[in-house]
Amino acid sequence: MSYAVPGFRHPNLPKNALGYTIQNYEGAVSTLCAGCGHDSISAAIMEACFELSIQPHRVAKLSGIGCSSKTPTYFLGNSHGFNAVHGRMPAVATGANMANRDLLYIGVSGDGDTASIGMGQFVHAVRRNVNMIYICENNGVYGLTKGQDSATTDIGSKSKKGEPNALEPIDLCAIALQLGATFVANTFSGDKQQLIPIIKAAISHRGFAFINVISPCVTFNNAPGSTKSYDYMRQYMASSNAVDYVPPAEEITTEYAEGTSEQVAMHDGSVIHLHKIDPESDIHSRRSALRRMKDYDAEGKVLTGILFIDEDSKEIHETMNTTQVPLRNLAEPQLCPGSAALEAINQLHR
Amino acid sequence: MSYAVPGFRHPNLPKNALGYTIQNYEGAVSTLCAGCGHDSISAAIMEACFELSIQPHRVAKLSGIGCSSKTPTYFLGNSHGFNAVHGRMPAVATGANMANRDLLYIGVSGDGDTASIGMGQFVHAVRRNVNMIYICENNGVYGLTKGQDSATTDIGSKSKKGEPNALEPIDLCAIALQLGATFVANTFSGDKQQLIPIIKAAISHRGFAFINVISPCVTFNNAPGSTKSYDYMRQYMASSNAVDYVPPAEEITTEYAEGTSEQVAMHDGSVIHLHKIDPESDIHSRRSALRRMKDYDAEGKVLTGILFIDEDSKEIHETMNTTQVPLRNLAEPQLCPGSAALEAINQLHR
Amino acid sequence: MKRDIVTNLFVIKFANVNGTGSASANTLFSRAVFRMGVPISPKNIFPSNIQGLPTWYEMRINENGFLGRRGGIEVAVGMNPQSMARDIAEVEKGGYFIYDSTKPLDKNLLRDDIDFIGIPFMEHCREKYPDERQRQLFRNVMYIGSVAALLNVEIDVIKQLIHEQFKGKASLVAPNVEALEMGYAVAREMYDCPIAYRVERRDKVGNQILMTGNRACGLGAVYGGATVASWYPITPSTSVIDSFARYCRQFRTDPETGVKNYAIVQAEDELAAIGMVIGAAWNGARAFTATSGPGISLMNEFLGLAYFAEVPAVVIDVQRVGPSTGMPTRTQQSDVLTCAFASHGDTKHVLLFPSTPKECFELTATAFDLAERLQTPVIVMSDLDLGMNDNLCAPLAWDDARTYDRGKVLTAEQLEAMQQRFGRYLDTDGDGIPYRTLPGTHPTKGSFFTRGTSKDEYAVYTEAGEKYVANMERLLKKWKTASTIVPKPAIRKPGKPCTVGVVYYGTSEAATLEALFHLNDLHGISLDSLGIKAFPFSTEIEGFIDEHDYVFVVEQNRDAQMRTLLINEFDFVPDKLVPVLHFDGSPITARFIRHVIRDWILQTTTTPRRRARR
Amino acid sequence: MKRDIVTNLFVIKFANVNGTGSASANTLFSRAVFRMGVPISPKNIFPSNIQGLPTWYEMRINENGFLGRRGGIEVAVGMNPQSMARDIAEVEKGGYFIYDSTKPLDKNLLRDDIDFIGIPFMEHCREKYPDERQRQLFRNVMYIGSVAALLNVEIDVIKQLIHEQFKGKASLVAPNVEALEMGYAVAREMYDCPIAYRVERRDKVGNQILMTGNRACGLGAVYGGATVASWYPITPSTSVIDSFARYCRQFRTDPETGVKNYAIVQAEDELAAIGMVIGAAWNGARAFTATSGPGISLMNEFLGLAYFAEVPAVVIDVQRVGPSTGMPTRTQQSDVLTCAFASHGDTKHVLLFPSTPKECFELTATAFDLAERLQTPVIVMSDLDLGMNDNLCAPLAWDDARTYDRGKVLTAEQLEAMQQRFGRYLDTDGDGIPYRTLPGTHPTKGSFFTRGTSKDEYAVYTEAGEKYVANMERLLKKWKTASTIVPKPAIRKPGKPCTVGVVYYGTSEAATLEALFHLNDLHGISLDSLGIKAFPFSTEIEGFIDEHDYVFVVEQNRDAQMRTLLINEFDFVPDKLVPVLHFDGSPITARFIRHVIRDWILQTTTTPRRRARR
């Protein structure tokens, strides 16, 4: 059936291929602190979806618990959302994906939600290569519970109360790479130019796309010295490549000098251009990604950008060979073997 | 007080410094399947403790649930043991260690107990560098529940029922290294010569010592082709160094040619000699460890031996700066501030 | 010893070492008796271990169709030296003990009130089978042959079963038949067969089937239209998923392409398993998981979310002995309270209680209808006895006209036609059940945010107390509605009016009904009975208890958990409900129930023991 | 408007935006009234959010010492435009609404039955404080100054408090005092102060203290000798650990070396937190965790292990509104059933119910004695209202002669002297409590294996039904013993004999006792009361209920959870227990309780509404 396209309140606003304006991608008003990095990520998600002309209702938003996990309420108001329990979003997203392989699944989590209580589920979602985007809005602190250290908090950083944190932070990108994640990116909520194309690339990726976004908590962890602060990231953010996303069936206009650029053809027909800043970077090598992260780290820099892609990996439905029809759309005829078959089974039990 | 040393039934059995024979290190009779790799590991633990003259009652044995986790009943009968719930041994061991830093903590787990339900706790025990030995008796299968795939099962391997396993196995050593584990070893239950010195070294290590032991399940995963089978390990087991453990205050007798050997002086005064087979191996480099694992893997070999040691790391009590006195031994005088202090507090609340 | 001949009315028990393949041999035997038209109820009593420990296979043969556990053994087949002393001691006076006489029997174990039948099974096998493993397996088949001879079981029936079992692998048929015949022959040489306990062909089985409850649950999930299963292995629930997988491979997989109309995910633990079920159900698929006590404990948080956010979910709890790891291979009905009140805050969950494989099949299928209709978790409360043992029951039946009740789910058309704003938690119909929408249904209408936090009728987050209260009270209304649509209890009344009743549920059914028969038969005590099939309780249950002076509540747990629920839901005077509790991990027996009820009634006429407080 | 003057008997409510530092300003005000010797009970009503949403600070001022929530507001201070409409509507007829008149008030909001007092706070601050953040902060202090003037609160007391607050940071004192005085002056210029609602110095506070329950719990853990704490952050329990850490830094840390006589581990989740507590307690340390509903749900499996393996553990559950994530910043008493029966199988857990910070302190300390004596988990059931709000109570007291009851732990000497074999689960003393040993005690005696599986008296794994049953029945005996050593209930009887009683627990105490006072005072209805302090219930509770025709059970949950426990433990006729339920997330009020009880009694004389079933 066809639907009247709404949202023409501002005829002057630019429209995408669906005739939607950015307003059709907005959500409820954010209740986060003014300046919270998470809000910029919500904005980037809206823009990416708008520019790619994604049907909002074909997106499912999932999250755990935390300020970061609240954000799905603040974007894509026409999408269904599920704010699950703390640290368990990956399981809910996996189940949702099992039920309907046709939707776009955007999972939003925080560093507490992912690296502490959620570590087990994160690891196994990566391993299953569930076809979804997993965004960790990483501010190195427990925001919603008011400033305790998380597992990604810098060593030595002093939380509001109590002692300085004595443990090494967990590097989620490194873990994801080690576990065989098929798309890994590291970026910064303050850098739209980088964030948006990365989200687009993640949307085009078939399989588990992990995006670790440094997203400063202005209230509890934006102090000078915090590696998760605006100042720090603005100063030390570095990237081994600049990401340029070319949507399906669009002309590749720009010219690139030999060796300075890497192209990744995604399965939906889009092409990701990586303008190499670091010439020896290899987007298809886990080892090189891990090595570069360590090298940059050694120089006191934070490596950002898309770190690794395996565009040919099999996502979970392919591995399981499930039907193309969303399972939830199957009905009695396909599902119920009927009474005759049952009587045959009875016979085998006599 | 002093105690009569028991167990003189076989005066001809060799005795260690405590006057104990190996019998003093035995446990209940194993109820595992004949030939189960886990039993060899129990035997190796007994030998290591016997040879190092460890007071059995100064050891605490902890485990989760599984055939592997049953084994603590089968060694060191004079030690207290705690068979916790499935996948949660690390938390119980961490708590026990908090209560008394003076005991030796041996944690035994399985690949299901560690890599599936226990992944989150494993990761965080590593991160905290809890002073304990963590042995994962890795048979790539759920033994006690009769043969389901675990997260370390080979891709493509066919479990009793159902489809071949479609997912990549998790490499626990790689994850441990990535997370900053301070002692990582990979070995095989069928190789006493390697297993026993590694256990001894782990006992001497101050901090979290992870030993991944390939331990064939003869009933459910010993089929030809299984990388966790006896045949496979016997054929493809390789090591980049041979481990030689020299206890505290013992003469180093053997001579080693330059560059062919690496020595690690542990904090308890023992020395670990590594006879380099692979000359460019560096026991103090995570990167080299990860690289070598991948290289051997590429050649279809399984790298075993001690992969990495950081003998100078701070274990959790050092990081927290807790008293040397076991916390559980503190009494009212050290613990209770008393009524005067309380009245002062009252005053501050008026 | 002089004896009467007993036909088709005795209990035989096989004692073996686990991991030696005895199970399949013993099953061969039970199937043979079953094929001879004689009702049986076999119980597998096995250790939580893989190899080398004692295991038993106790089978009641009863042509009157009493199939609860009875207690007492007439014929024991002792193939395990470890447990021999205990196995001999267990035999009822006048019974038989059959053993492997290759090694002589320990004289101290001898009894003169039973007969010992020694047959040198191992000796024969040693000669015939050089290979160690083979020897062990064929020894099992051999003793089956001997027992058949001794009990007069038709050997051809067993042969037939062997053919069926090894269909395709012809090479295996011959040697098995050979071992069987060897045992049969040897027994007849050495002893005059049959002995006093005998099996004779009857026509008492009709079209009944012999099936495990777990297999039936798995089938129920297939027929009930489950497309997503997520689980974590745990005894005794694992075979529920095995069954689901097996029949999905058979019925839901394209033979050419192998394309699947289902998805089974082995989760990393039970938290993830229930999480996936909730995610899938939220997204419109029928999804379920199977687990046991420890898994239920781990699912607590998610069950509370599903209750409060109103997401369907089906959980099959195959109960085992708790608390904690307890006895993983023994049976109990002790998760009732935990499941009824799972999770923090004010929660109540729908429970179903199957008593037979047929009910496992039906209630599992029904669970999906209820879960989607009520938008809440539904837990099917099976147990190890029902789930893992072959149980005799009426054949499974499915009405091809039956369609799935997908509950109140709005379609794109309905949303398009909708004038007013969609309110996910509006009680539009006054039954406490709101309408839901599925992701991806309509571009601009019907989207909402599912959350575990409190919300208003439009699913918008709120901290307004009155909104919260209204929602919680609607959930109570929904609970009331649930009590009207869940399966009704099974009420049985002997002709004459009774002042006393018995309430039971799940696997206590067979033993309870047998006890009632004998109470009437032997003591002239007749009672009405009610089998609970679901929680919340329908009014029939309230009525039944009201119309009796008092009722016994038969349970297999320590704390009378169902009794607690009954009193709590209906505010009954507690004294009216007399607990009958068995919880040692073995299935409850008719004898036990009969004795408790008889003693109670003879001792108290109709005034209950504990005085009601005024 | 003509009014009577009301002194020290009214409710004032401040409406603010959260994250603007208003909390500390409001606290300044409440402390001042408190310092003037007038009893107060402030309630912080805040959103589950960090910045920008409405938050309220409601303070009851009552010189008669009634400190439960009362309901109704006489003086509102409306500093938040978002919530202004609602805030104005809430003011009782004849009350005052104080607001920032920098922006003119929306005419539609005006009421003529209350007085509006506008003061241009922001205007003044804009001039004085260029810095945005400063302006916000000092505006808070300024309105406190004005309110002080209007209500006749002694400004010197507030100044004194400011000095104490900024001890050390002198530079901050002056500007704050300045802002305070500015507000004070402006108010007096613009209005004739004081208004009809006034605060006057009294001597009604005595030596009482003002403290949060969470702080008291943390202190109780320090005094109770806890050395290991493991936790995972969750509102409203987090400040329990903050308090424990704070006092450990003060009392358990070597000032020179910083060496600690305690260990606090922030766990990765609640499963790990309780696991660490159990590991530490098993190894002989006093260990605890603090959490709230969702954490309790996650701790289920481990709690079952601790019950069955008999390992001590102390859990502090600061309850919030469930189910699921519910309302994280609202209060409720709805984890009672979940905690009482946590985990699968037959389990029961010891619960303690503090009503005041003093009881938080004492019961937390006592919890460690009980946990070690009974070798089982003990859960202290606090809630958000008690835990996070300043509560007035008698000063904390500690008897220096008090020693810790470490329970039945065998020393090396005792083991050495022991002739017979050590049996970890032997009921040597007949009280159901066995003896335990700690790892590392004796080289050859007393070692045993702790497990969640069933075991015999010597901790050896067993699947023997009779052993399992014996152990489970011993646990029931231990439960009985527990009921004799847990804290006794608080029983209050007005002179004359009463046929009706009231049972309450936890934070329902203040409101209940006030309601009883007024029932007597206004309606001549007098009732006995009993405050439950612990589960299992001691015989006094049974006796109290027995000796009354019926009793009201006051709870802050939907399903009358405590009532369920009472009926279940004692088999009372349910009709005897009349539920009084409040569960909207706000603390229960005396008014509510009084009205329910009055209506009930007037309507029913003494025959309960629901008829008992016969």
Ligand SMILES: Cc1ncc(C[n+]2csc(CCOP(=O)(O)OP(=O)(O)O)c2C)c(N)n1
């Ligand atoms: C089971 C459970 N435990 C604890 C909490 C309390 N809690 C809510 S959010 C949160 C941490 C959030 O941190 P993060 O994921 O980093 O999100 P952020 O607020 O920093 O964006 C915690 C511990 C909870 N909601 N549920």
Ligand SMILES: Cc1ncc(C[n+]2csc(CCOP(=O)(O)OP(=O)(O)O)c2C)c(N)n1
């Ligand atoms: C909460 C919970 N879930 C499931 C189980 C069932 N269970 C027992 S052992 C086990 C897996 C054991 O596998 P592994 O750790 O590899 O040990 P193995 O037997 O192979 O040595 C499982 C799933 C359990 N005991 N508890």
Ligand code: SF4
């Ligand atoms: S507390 Fe931190 S994370 Fe939370 S909303 Fe505020 S700035 Fe963002």
Ligand code: SF4
């Ligand atoms: S099943 Fe496998 S793991 Fe378990 S005891 Fe047997 S061989 Fe060992």
Ligand SMILES: [Mg+2]
């Ligand atoms: Mg965070």
Ligand SMILES: [Mg+2]
């Ligand atoms: Mg295993």
